[in-house]
Amino acid sequence: MNSGDTIAAFSSPVAPAARIILRLSGPEAIELAGRLSEGELPEPPSAARGRLGVNELRFPAWIYLFGAPRSYTGEDLVEFHLPGNPLLAQMTLQYLLRLGARLADAGEFTARAYFNGRIDLTEAEGIAATIHASNQQELSAARQLMAGELSRRVEPVIDEVAQTLALVEAGIDFSDEDVSFLSPAQASERIAKADRALEDLLRDSARFERLSHEPTFVLVGRPNAGKSALLNALAGHERAIVSPVAGTTRDVLSAPITLARGVIRLIDVAGLEHADELPEQSAADPQAHIHRQMQDHARRAAQSADRLVLLRDITQNEADPMLPRKPDLVVLSKADLNDSACGSRDSYLAVSARTGDGMDKLRAALDELAFGATASSAKLALNARHVQAIEEARIALAHAANQTSATPELLAMELREALDALGRIAGRVTPDDVLGRVFSTFCIGK
Template sequence: MFGDTIAAISTAWGNSGIAIVRLSGPDAWAIAQRQVRLQTGAPLKPRFARNAVLLDEAGEVIDHILVLPFRAPHSYTGEDLVELHCHGGSLAAQRCLELLISGGARMALPGEYTRRAFENGRLDLSQAEAVGALIQARSNEALRAANRTLDGELTRAVGEIYEELTALGAEIEVGLDFPEEDVPYIADESLADRLEVVRQSLADLLERCSSGVILREGIRVAIVGRPNAGKSSLLNALLKESRAIVTAIPGTTRDVIEAVLTYRGIPLRLVDTAGITENYHDEVEAIGVERARAAMKEADVCVWVIDGSEPLHQEDVDRVHELADTPHLVVLNKADLPQQISEASLTALIPASTVISVSAAEGLRLDELKESLVGLVSGTGALDTGLNASSRQVEELRGAIASVGTGLKALGDGLDQALVSGCVGDARRSLSRILGGDRDEDLLHEIFGRFCIGK
């Protein structure tokens, strides 16, 4: 499908033990052999590493390397491919790359090796996206989720549901095209039962994929509250380091401060904000309050912090009620000081909210707080069976579930099976887009453009 040969450094830039420069395309072997001299006279053999020296334009030795060739289709890209293993260090690898490009290759685009693997049928789109997630994984759990998808678990699960929808669609069409005395080929009750099974299968898969999204992208947590409630102290306690300035003066935090910690393999993206109040004293504080409100809207979870050592302010209760439709927790801070508010009394005032009494200063119940944060977003989803999935794939699954639900409603309303057939087709197309079956060049460019050069 691709007529040219590409080259790029596939290892990280900088000093290291080795650096790998990769060639892929129809002329990969020829270009590589022009730039190296093998240590023995035997020709290159696929999948066998050979000692060689890398030569410059004048035939002088630049580096002692290993040459590892692959023949199509048995390579990462499905094309002829050669890896040149140089000594680590930016200069040797860069000179190797320059020689390959001057020898007829061109510089690879970001993600082009994986794009070629996809185009040549070595990976489907879900597996290709898992490659990117594997590279960007920040925890062991995220790494395992990416590998499960790369091994084809998502592909197989989507494929099984797709095949069932295809079979259903075919049976519906038979009934529509060849009716016998107005009796459908598949009875409405049987069709509804099978669609319900499909919907449940999609819901189960969505739960696994949603867990994978959390493992990869993390949970954005906005720490909000009135001035001097101990928000910055809570951030520092969770991080176990001083990221935010803490003083007894209300309004110390004027801007948004972000930091990341990993708990149970999930990145918690903590956002410390300025105290929210209507009685700000200057323009800078007003801007800080505005940004705090924006952080609340962008967060996956809001943590409203209340100072338990002071009498309860009605403003705190009002703000918590405003968060009723947003995943949130209420933290009663400063439990190490004499308390003016008890956890029980506050829970009675805001029964729809989870209240946790903590001490940022003493580190009390912080693990319980982190567990609650994870539970709010992940629900009952099993993180140890999560599949790496992008937000795009999750939305396609939701679209498929919605289409099946629309079909079930049409059956329940006694409507014609032709409408159900259209819904089944819509669900199939959603699943096909997960695997890259429906080609969209703009989408493919967006996905592979996020990769690094060399992958």
């Protein structure tokens, strides 16, 4: 990444559309824009409707000029809003590359913004998270990160630890004199306060890794409970075979289900049986072998699911199958066949894949299980890097808390370690490999 270059890339999809956006950033950006433009360009910051000349072609475009350092990247930056023709857009980019611009790497515009001090590392990660967000909750969590919310919450903790460290170091410098800057009790109190703030931060946050994959929901139940019929009804198409024969589903099947706030992956597996119902183990019997494998696969899928949904046939009075853990939701199937003989089952969600009864309620319940209660406020998104830094800081603080009455040098060392870890969150002391990882998750043009 050489910030002396002028880089160019599309920052919108290159597809037939109202506009295609081409970005140019670096020391030559404004000069190159001038060479493309037919007329004189106004001084930045400005927006001008002009005509561009690319090879023999002349066409209108909006040209936005931003002067360093007041731009997204902190450098001279130009945005061309081109007519939405992909061929024309590609020709314009190629032309700029021939004039001396270089094609931007993924995330390079944002990396420049970081290196020029326009944003800190957590804001850069927020931008990446926004690009990759696949549901509303992720989007609002990413927005908060982008807006610098994490840095704002870590900043007071850094101040607290830094002040404590300064007082401890002052005590070391003046150890010959009879002055005390910080009593052990005061040191403990300050350390405990910093640690509490970090604990709160972890508690109030969503782990981005956990949110950012499609949550998996496994449908479990006895054979013939109606699992495959329910999968089909939720998916809106015939994904799985449905039949009155128990043991229809053998493999693990799945379909994406779009709910109000995002997409989950719903997995349908073979009906689970009780251990005593399994056919006699006989190595020679291929049927028994298949049967065991079906049960194994189903149990393994249930074990690794994010959420377990147990389906009970409303017309049967059967014991539930053995499950690897308590189900997150119990649903009664075939509600259309319900008769009063089955007694009151009001406390469970009853649905019918056949008539669609109860399906809206089921969708709402799945949505809540996947994306949290609707009323919950947008959480702050933490990724693995943030969590690791916060946890390292807390370990150092715990060590420091044990050293408040010991030699001040040891206490200072632990506090410095906590400060280092916290500094890494906003990228104050960040090694190159961490930066590489952060920016590699971007797409080109950002």
